[in-house]
Amino acid sequence: xxxxxxxxxxxxxxxxxxxxxxxxxxxxxxxxxxxxxxxxxxxxxxxxxxxxxxxxxxxxxxxxxxxxxxxxxxxxxxxxxxxxxxxxxxxxxxxxxxxxxxxxxxxxxxxxxxxxxxxxxxxxxxxxxxxxxxxxxxxxxxxxxxxxxxxxxxxxxxxxxxxxxxxxxxxxxxxxxxxxxxxxxxxxxxxxxxxxxxxxxxxxxxxxxxxxxxxxxxxxxxxxxxxxxxxxxxxxxxxxxxxxxxxxxxxxxxxxxxxxxxxxxxxxxxxxxxxxxxxxxxxxxxxxxxxxxxxxxxxxxxxxxxxxxxxxxxxxxxxxxxxxxxxxxxxxxxxxxxxxxxxxxxxxxxxxxxxxxxxxxxxxxxxxxxxxxxxxxxxxxxxxxxxxxxxxxxxxxxxxxxxxxxxxxxxxxxxxxxxxxxxxxxxxxxxxxxxxxxxxxxxxxxxxxxxxxxxxxxxxxxxxxxxxxxxxxxxxxxxxxxxxxxxxxxxxxxxxxxxxxxxxxxxxxxxxxxxxxxxxxxxxxxxxxxxxxxxxxxxxxxxxxxxxxxxxxxxxxxxxxxxxxxxxxxxxxxxxxxxxxxxxxxx
Amino acid sequence: xxxxxxxxxxxxxxxxxxxxxxxxxxxxxxxxxxxxxxxxxxxxxxxxxxxxxxxxxxxxxxxxxxxxxxxxxxxxxxxxxxxxxxxxxxxxxxxxxxxxxxxxxxxxxxxxxxxxxxxxxxxxxxxxxxxxxxxxxxxxxxxxxxxxxxxxxxxxxxxxxxxxxxxxxxxxxxxxxxxxxxxxxxxxxxxxxxxxx
Ligand code: HEM
Ligand SMILES: [Cu+2]
Numbered sequence: 001x002x003x004x005x006x007x008x009x010x011x012x013x014x015x016x017x018x019x020x021x022x023x024x025x026x027x028x029x030x031x032x033x034x035x036x037x038x039x040x041x042x043x044x045x046x047x048x049x050x051x052x053x054x055x056x057x058x059x060x061x062x063x064x065x066x067x068x069x070x071x072x073x074x075x076x077x078x079x080x081x082x083x084x085x086x087x088x089x090x091x092x093x094x095x096x097x098x099x100x101x102x103x104x105x106x107x108x109x110x111x112x113x114x115x116x117x118x119x120x121x122x123x124x125x126x127x128x129x130x131x132x133x134x135x136x137x138x139x140x141x142x143x144x145x146x147x148x149x150x151x152x153x154x155x156x157x158x159x160x161x162x163x164x165x166x167x168x169x170x171x172x173x174x175x176x177x178x179x180x181x182x183x184x185x186x187x188x189x190x191x192x193x194x195x196x197x198x199x200x201x202x203x204x205x206x207x208x209x210x211x212x213x214x215x216x217x218x219x220x221x222x223x224x225x226x227x228x229x230x231x232x233x234x235x236x237x238x239x240x241x242x243x244x245x246x247x248x249x250x251x252x253x254x255x256x257x258x259x260x261x262x263x264x265x266x267x268x269x270x271x272x273x274x275x276x277x278x279x280x281x282x283x284x285x286x287x288x289x290x291x292x293x294x295x296x297x298x299x300x301x302x303x304x305x306x307x308x309x310x311x312x313x314x315x316x317x318x319x320x321x322x323x324x325x326x327x328x329x330x331x332x333x334x335x336x337x338x339x340x341x342x343x344x345x346x347x348x349x350x351x352x353x354x355x356x357x358x359x360x361x362x363x364x365x366x367x368x369x370x371x372x373x374x375x376x377x378x379x380x381x382x383x384x385x386x387x388x389x390x391x392x393x394x395x396x397x398x399x400x401x402x403x404x405x406x407x408x409x410x411x412x413x414x415x416x417x418x419x420x421x422x423x424x425x426x427x428x429x430x431x432x433x434x435x436x437x438x439x440x441x442x443x444x445x446x447x448x449x450x451x452x453x454x455x456x457x458x459x460x461x462x463x464x465x466x467x468x469x470x471x472x473x474x475x476x477x478x479x480x481x482x483x484x485x486x487x488x489x490x491x492x493x494x495x496x497x498x499x500x501x502x503x504x505x506x507x508x509x510x511x512x513x514x515x516x517x518x519x520x521x522x523x524x525x526x527x528x529x530x531x532x533x534x535x536x537x538x539x540x541x542x543x544x545x546x547x548x549x550x551x552x553x554x555x556x557x558x559x560x561x562x563x564x565x566x567x568x569x570x571x572x573x574x575x576x577x578x579x580x581x582x583x584x585x586x587x
Numbered sequence: 588x589x590x591x592x593x594x595x596x597x598x599x600x601x602x603x604x605x606x607x608x609x610x611x612x613x614x615x616x617x618x619x620x621x622x623x624x625x626x627x628x629x630x631x632x633x634x635x636x637x638x639x640x641x642x643x644x645x646x647x648x649x650x651x652x653x654x655x656x657x658x659x660x661x662x663x664x665x666x667x668x669x670x671x672x673x674x675x676x677x678x679x680x681x682x683x684x685x686x687x688x689x690x691x692x693x694x695x696x697x698x699x700x701x702x703x704x705x706x707x708x709x710x711x712x713x714x715x716x717x718x719x720x721x722x723x724x725x726x727x728x729x730x731x732x733x734x735x736x737x738x739x740x741x742x743x744x745x746x747x748x749x750x751x752x753x754x755x756x757x758x759x760x761x762x763x764x765x766x767x768x769x770x771x772x773x774x775x776x777x778x779x780x781x782x783x784x
Binding site for chain 2: 195200232
């Protein structure tokens with residue numbers, strides 16, 4: 001068997017092009033997604049620091065680079081403000097978090113976790129990455145145009161509400177096209193992931209023996225598959241409205257700088273319904289894979305079986321299912337029927353139930369564990385803590401009367417950064433650290449990892465927690481200037497400064513991660529196959545994982561969380577056929 | 588070639604598995620397509636309810652006879668497609684080729700009729716920006732037409748490679764067939780809601 005395997009990998013060493021550029025290997029594609037989205041993380045972070053500068057020092061020139069970027073005095077021109085915030089949001093969601101969680105980790109881990117050699121459709125997988133590249137090119141054109149052109153480059157937030165989005169400057173069209181490409185890429189990816197997980201599991205790997213990472217990827221793929229095309233439909237309509245003069249979203253009587261637009265009959269609320277029908281499920285696309293990975297990291301880090309495995313799986317399913325019926329909680333103040341709002345308020349609150357089941361199970365996993373406070377575990381614990389804060393603020397906003405006050409303030413900004421940055425991104429930090437050896441065959445530096453974790457955790461909270469306070473006081477989001485609120489918010493300017501300085505430090509702290517990452521790729525300590533004593537299948541093969549993953553299809557004998565079994569060894573790989581049935585296999 | 592490795596020990600089993608994977612992949616893809624058209628149809632319903640008069644006026648301009656003809660054409664093409672898939676699974680390659688060709692021809696006939704329908708609209712000064720009703724009309728029938736076009740191209744590709752298919756391997760024929768039925772079904776939804784109701 002194994003000789004055949006060697007023969008397979010020895011014949012025809014792929015060319016450089018096939019190996020690194022047009023590769024169909026899931027591990028390469030995963031890494032490509034990882035690098036690409038790290039670049040955009042930097043870009044998007046930079047854009048928002050410009051925004052933050054202006055909020056801390058309104059109208060003052062941006063130090064060092066202001067003149068270069070904006071000319072004139074070097075201050076952020078108010079006309080460019082919405083461009084900066086919108087681009088930040090669009091990039092972070094569609095070019096950073098989704099590609100990292102789904103594109104990078106989904107690709108890299110799914111075939112390894114199900115014990116197979118690659119995705120079900122490797123060519124489709126490569127296509128999905130290159131569609132994403134198409135999107136990258138389009139959005140970069142948009143970014144460059146936004147900075148370069150002197151005219152107003154208004155956008156309409158990442159939520160693209162018409163009529164503004166239908167009549168905003170030309171950057172908007174590039175963004176719409178870019179998002180359509182991302183959507184296609186996601187759909188193809190989802191088809192691949194679902195098929196791979198459903199059809200290519202190794203013998204013995206029943207559904208309820210899958211690691212939670214892969215379960216989360218599976219459910220996320222369902223969301224992607226069913227929600228993304230709806231977004232694609234909406235984006236198509238909006239694009240046609242802009243370029244072909246079709247009308248879906250423009251109401252009668254609309255005037256632009258005194259000129260009638262000449263359309264009638266469109267329904268702006270229609271956009272909001274379709275958009276959120278996609279985008280609420282999408283916020284779970286932004287977090288479910290992170291929940292899965294954090295579960296695995298916590299179980300390994302606490303040397304304990306995950307608490308309530310099946311409850312974890314079911315709560316993922318429940319979150320995903322409920323996620324489709326809560327979308328209008330983003331529209332409480334849009335003028336929709338209040339009775340409808342009531343229904344959405346209740347369904348939104350229901351979603352907190354499965355979310356809290358997960359939180360309690362994570363705590364149950366940590367409880368009395370032999371916790372190793374290494375970088376992956378620290379980041380995973382931070383994920384749980386931050387997710388709790390973000391989830392709690394979510395429940396406040398879910399109550400319609402409260403949301404009327406909170407909507408479109410910095411409170412919302414605090415909420416979703418707690419779930420997306422505090423939650424997902426911390427899980428990503430942990431996951432990068434954890435799976436790095438399997439990706440590159442070397443370990444990342446632990447000390448630098450801890451420093452990065454501490455700085456990120458500290459500055460994240462000092463930046464975002466205060467946003468709750470200014471938000472409650474009424475600081476609106478997406479406003480270049482709040483001078484007109486001087487009376488109510490003027491005395492809070494020091495908070496805005498503190499947010500900005502913390503955000504800058506948070507950005508700088510990421511340099512530690514970048515340094516650690518690249519330094520370790522080349523100079524890190526060589527990794528053993530299983531540096532964390534973890535159970536899942538990927539740890540049974542050498543680090544880095546070989547071209548075809550497994551020489552022989554692994555046979556799975558039990559679930560992925562058999563930790564702390566005793567006998568001097570506190571873990572048991574999924575491929576070990578256990579003589580003594582481990583304790584957590586009770587039914 | 589990159590899939591050549593130690594795992595492919597049992598050729599036949601592997602082929603069956605690959606077949607099942609491909610079919611599942613196709614079903615999933617079609618599920619996403621359903622949601623794509625559902626987005627359009629949902630928007631159409633909302634816009635119609637917001638502007639009932641536009642729909643009444645608009646439908647007077649539509650030619651439901653041509654559309655009914657097209658419906659018949661597509662239903663026939665689904666039948667020929669089924670016959671083609673059935674033939675190849677029984678090993679009758681020649682019949683499969685004829686049936687696939689016929690399906691492609693029927694599909695093209697649909698597009699020709701569509702072409703006349705559209706040019707009739709343009710001749711009457713009706714364009715996608717005429718009203719929300721016609722925006723929806725051109726959007727939905729246009730995207731459906733593009734899907735038909737894609738289907739025809741897939742059918743032609745099948746014809747080109749017909750000698751590779753046989754009762755043992757006809758995954759692609761089957762998948763193109765699934766896609767073709769989907770395109771057909773979308774039309775069966777569009778026809779009444781756009782032209783009749
Ligand atoms: C306990 C669970 C959650 C509840 C009850 C909840 C509730 C809400 C509500 C009611 C809003 C709308 C507020 C407004 O605009 O007035 C909102 C906004 C938002 N939520 Fe959550 N949420 C929860 C979890 C999450 C998670 C897990 C994520 C993402 C990972 C997320 C991401 C967002 C985002 C991005 C927005 C802002 C969208 C925008 O207007 O730009 N939420 N949430
Ligand atoms: Cu939501």
